[in-house]
Amino acid sequence: GAGVSQSPSNKVTEKGKDVELRCDPISGHTALYWYRQSLGQGLEFLIYFQGNSAPDKSGLPSDRFSAERTGGSVSTLTIQRTQQEDSAVYLCASSLLGYSGVTQNEQFFGPGTRLTVL
Amino acid sequence: AQRVTQPEKLLSVFKGAPVELKCNYSYSGSPELFWYVQYSRQRLQLLLRHISRESIKGFTADLNKGETSFHLKKPFAQEEDSAMYYCALDGSSNTGKLIFGQGTTLQVKP
16 A cells, blocks of 8 residues: 655745645554654654644754644645754655554554755 | 763774674663654654564663663664664653653664
């Protein structure tokens, strides 16, 4: 079946502009995660959605970052007034978490969106 | 605080040599640990998880709670093992939220 998809694959924008990054998770996956992959910084957790629960936004670096997940499926990460330090690869992942608290669930990653802020 | 440390940015070995990619973690509870791998021009994917005690592509990793380590090992490296490897910790009470290390690039030379 289809894996996690992300669009666009590349985005070049000017400092100060807003950008929207899209993630389509694997159908039926209840959990969705956004990470940022910066050169030399590794992978940084941004935000997590699980079903209808309130999202865990603890990783968002500033209030310029926000995300939503509509209908429990597609998610959009929005960065307002982009800065050069926002340049990175933004990764989305989804997984199937059981409500019994099943752990060790594999996360399936998308190909990422490479954001370049000039 | 929850933290994952991979001390080596780059590990370069010759084909057939043993490989050990180091991972240390900081977590007060019972950790769930993973290794993820990203081959060139491919997506990040799960390599193995500690609870399964499995060997994938010849790699194994043992959780050492005393040393708070989860090193990844392979006795004989192959050129196709060249990739970026990330150690990850799930200390979030079953949310699956992962804390990643900075990654180690493994380069296997012919």
